[in-house]
Amino acid sequence: MAEDRLSTIFAALADPTRRAILTRLAEGEATVSELAEPFSISLPAISRHLKVLEQAGLISRSRSAQWRSSRLEAAPLREATEWMDRYRQFWDVNFTRLDAHLKRVQEGPMS
Amino acid sequence: MAEDRLSTIFAALADPTRRAILTRLAEGEATVSELAEPFSISLPAISRHLKVLEQAGLISRSRSAQWRSSRLEAAPLREATEWMDRYRQFWDVNFTRLDAHLKRVQEGPMS
DNA sequence: CCTATGTTTAACCTATCCGTTAATTAACAA
DNA sequence: TTGTTAATTAACGGATAGGTTAAACATAGG
Secondary structure, eight states: OOOOHHHHHHHHHTOHHHHHHHHHHTTOOEEHHHHHTTSSSOHHHHHHHHHHHHHTTSEEEEEETTEEEEEEOOHHHHHHHHHHHTTGGGTOHHHHHHHHHHHHHHHOOOO | OOOOHHHHHHHHHTOHHHHHHHHHHTTOOEEHHHHHTTSSSOHHHHHHHHHHHHHTTSEEEEEETTEEEEEEOOHHHHHHHHHHHTTGGGTOHHHHHHHHHHHHHHHOOOO
16 A cells, blocks of 8 residues: 555546646636536546545645635656656657767767 | 546556566566566566556567567657646746746846 | 535445466477 | 467456545535
């Protein structure tokens, strides 16, 4: 039990509804009802999605009267990106060029 | 059913065993047995993890005699990274500086 | 106090995930 | 043919995910 942080983040991102919520939150804070509006699923379902996002650290929440608004916290995305960056050399053209450049430099000037 | 591509990729990355397999494959191709060796789980379990990774496009597989070797295919990681890049402004210091710079430029020189 | 509004929690259902062991398939080798 | 090695498929089980409806909780306002 007690899953590692990265797994929690990726798992949170694996659901399209949750990704859509994050996209919406990129425009600014929103209440649960506002976030639920575009979807054809129940409010409790949205509420649980928000809990998942919160536990992954992808959102933070605050209350004001009976409204609870969510705010995007993208730091975990940075973590996830950093993990994937280890694989950039396998797909990134620029990385390949940089790699070639470094090899050239390392071999020293010849010609 | 028929989940979208990005969800499949993130879901594949949400498992620590699968991420470890990808890490191992970054060093080069490997057979199922070789990939299973560091783990204390059964071969069938590894076999299914590989199927998940293959369906996410994160690995490709080839056979040679009775061995099936897996090879890293990192293109999907690029897709995932690109999705997350839309949120860079929320955590990347450099992006923040760039953004500030652009705002300054847009407002025109004044002072 | 009573009620309306916003949200969460409880209880439940179904499907999928991740693991197991046992059986099966595939290819080589004696 | 028989056996060995590599891997997958089948069948099962427990835990978790994601949805539902109904009930509970929290706050504002008459």
